[in-house]
Amino acid sequence: MNTYIDIGINLTNKQFQNDIDDVVQNALDADVSQMILTGTSVRNSEESAKIARQYPGVLYATAGIHPHDAKSFDAQSISKLRNLLTQKHIVSVGECGLDFDRDFSPRNIQEVCYKAQLELAIEVQKPLFLHERAAFTRFMSITNEYLPQLPKAVVHCFTGSLQEAKMYLNNGLYLGFTGAISDSKRFDHLKEVIQYVPLDRIMIETDAPFMLPKNTPSNLLKKYHERRCEPAFLPFVAGTVAKFKGISLDKVAEETTGNARKFFGI
Template structure:
């Protein structure tokens, strides 16, 4: 039997309100054995940790400040994140990084917040869950200064170019892929990226409720909530990887699951 690990779900999102039990059960029914809740602010990371704690061995959490929320970063933020990261079920620092696409937080504040979380990852020796949009040069420039001491790092929801993917791989990063890879209109270039990235440096995620895979049948969408992405849809991400690489689905399931277990120590 294929089993999967979803390395990034936004279970605190209001689209999932009062729905946690069903979301988790439906995912497990679809062979998604473990899921990691993404923390995007101090408050959100605390909430993700609280939910994950209720499902031991199934749900885990990250603790971090997303670049969109960097404006909330203050003198207490790192201490609060560190306290969360001392818990065993909080497995990664992030989601953190830079987003110069939307600029919801000032760029200098994003950089300050990101650097502080890189230092935190080194201190607590837990892997990084990274976000980068339209900021590749600055992002890689900052990160390289910390690389010699950094634990493992994954660029989540990768939608960049093949050239960017190569640079990430050359620097030891893992890449996380979502349902975006099945969107040939917006992200057609990702087929070449998926074909290039070695399976042992790849993980899969839904980023639910976002990034709905294009290959989810309408019958399943009606069963859930119209356009809402669910962790139960992770096998469709894996299916696209298998199709692009011309390998069995079971191989994708096995390798990405092993990668996630080793990366997050779960």
């Protein structure tokens, strides 16, 4: 039987506030055996940790400050994240990085916040869950300063170019792919990226409730929640990877699950 690990879900999102139990059960019924909640601020990371604690062995969480929330970064932030990361079910530092697309936080503050989290990951030796949008050059410049000491890192929700993918891979990073890969109108170039990236460097995620896979059957959307992405839809992300690579779904499930288990130590 295929099993999957969803490396990035946003269960704290208000779209899930009334049916977390159902969402988790839907995922388990769809053979998504483990899920990792994404922490995006100190407060959100604490909330994610609390939810994950209620589903031992099924839910895990990250602890970090998303570049959108970098403006909330203060003198206590790193010690609070460090405290969270002592917990066994908190498996990664992040989501952290740079976002020059939206600029919800000033760029200089984003950089300070990102560097502090890179240093924290080196200190606690837990892997990194990274975010980069429209900031590739600066992102790589900063990351390269720390690279020799960094633990493993995954660039989540990758939608960049083949050239960017090659640069990440050459620097030892993993890539996380979402339902965006099935959106041929917006992200047609990702077919070539998926074909290039070795399977042992790929992990899959839904980024639920966002990034709904275009190949999700309409009857499932009606059954659950129209237009809301769920971790139960992760097999459709895997299916697109299988299609693009010309390999079996079983192989994609086996490899991406193994990658995630090893990477996050779960």
